[in-house]
Amino acid sequence: IVVLGIETSCDETAASLVRRNPDGSGDILSNVVLSQLDEHAPFGGVVPEIAARAHVEALDGIISQALARAETTFDDVDAIAATSGPGLIGGLIVGLMTGKAIAAATGKPLYAVNHLEGHALTARLTDGIRDPYLLLLVSGGHTQLLVVAGVGDYRRLATTIDDALGEAFDKTAKLLGLPYPGGPEVERRAASGNPLRFDLPRPMRGEERLDFSFSGLKTAVRQQAAKHAPLSEEDVADLCASFQKAVTDTLEERLSRGLERFRADFPEIDTPALVVAGGVAANRAIRTALASLTDRHGFRLIAAPIELCTDNAAMIAWAGAERLALGLPAVTDDVAPRSRWPLDESAEVRIGSGR
Ligand code: ATP
Ligand code: MG
Numbered sequence: 001i002v003v004l005g006i007e008t009s010c011d012e013t014a015a016s017l018v019r020r021n022p023d024g025s026g027d028i029l030s031n032v033v034l035s036q037l038d039e040h041a042p043f044g045g046v047v048p049e050i051a052a053r054a055h056v057e058a059l060d061g062i063i064s065q066a067l068a069r070a071e072t073t074f075d076d077v078d079a080i081a082a083t084s085g086p087g088l089i090g091g092l093i094v095g096l097m098t099g100k101a102i103a104a105a106t107g108k109p110l111y112a113v114n115h116l117e118g119h120a121l122t123a124r125l126t127d128g129i130r131d132p133y134l135l136l137l138v139s140g141g142h143t144q145l146l147v148v149a150g151v152g153d154y155r156r157l158a159t160t161i162d163d164a165l166g167e168a169f170d171k172t173a174k175l176l177g178l179p180y181p182g183g184p185e186v187e188r189r190a191a192s193g194n195p196l197r198f199d200l201p202r203p204m205r206g207e208e209r210l211d212f213s214f215s216g217l218k219t220a221v222r223q224q225a226a227k228h229a230p231l232s233e234e235d236v237a238d239l240c241a242s243f244q245k246a247v248t249d250t251l252e253e254r255l256s257r258g259l260e261r262f263r264a265d266f267p268e269i270d271t272p273a274l275v276v277a278g279g280v281a282a283n284r285a286i287r288t289a290l291a292s293l294t295d296r297h298g299f300r301l302i303a304a305p306i307e308l309c310t311d312n313a314a315m316i317a318w319a320g321a322e323r324l325a326l327g328l329p330a331v332t333d334d335v336a337p338r339s340r341w342p343l344d345e346s347a348e349v350r351i352g353s354g355r
């Protein structure tokens, strides 16, 4: 099965061709990502109108490039998969309409994919894992702990009660005067900082429920920054390192409960996997902390290659391929994009009769 994936939910215009083999393994034939970073950077964040226009201008060319790099044409494609939510509505409309147009012109089925499902199923593509796994999804808009029991079977164990983790990185960077996107910049500064200099909170520590919270941590950084203003380079590095340390400590504490819960729910799995996905999964300190955490608990850690952690269309194509392989129905022409779309509702995508 070969699927063309289209991703336009935020500030990356992306297209990819992915093959799903009869044994369930997958190959990425091409993976083209155009980041709009330069266009949004002057505004310190993503501007929805600029994003939508940039998707309109770029998408056709990106799809042609993806087809060319995979040495395929629409004739070789078995299905189209387009992100239809959650995300910025303007971009979603562009991607989904383009998917519909290609489907109509070629007579191929169209899958409307939940962006979070793309992040969630990437491990099945990169690792070939088939057992249920625990998924930590940490991105710009989401921070969730889910059980991925199979394609379309997602059970949410925890979510953030305020900021997403990527958002906390971005806001912390902004208040320290660092450029957008903040995550990579905070990580870079933290490398030369002292993680023990500032005493920052570990939100939710000891709470029975598994949820996350990050806005208090960001506020604590703001207070420390105000107290020490004007900040030297060293102050900024120390604040970044202390923030990142608070984040990794918090993830370890929250997740050790999650791992225990998963172990109790799936005793038949010998060495269960924790999968980390989403843009924040690119952070090396977080990867290292999760590696030692999973080690201690007898889990293995699956972290996708960094270019598959951040937004891409290979994960969307793969989610479509998994659905097609299961014989799940494609969507009909009247499918609409959804700016909000929780992953544990994604069974809704099955509504509609296939073509
Ligand atoms: P969502 O997937 O929830 O819709 P999104 O698609 O915007 O949101 P991603 O593109 O998956 O999110 O991830 C972007 C986020 O990842 C940003 O908040 C960015 O700061 C963060 N990020 C990227 N690299 C790093 C890093 N090395 N350390 C920490 N955070 C990072
Ligand atoms: Mg993004």
Ligand code: FE
Residues within 6 Å of the ligand: 115, 119, 139, 140, 278, 279, 310, 311
């Ligand atoms: Fe994403």
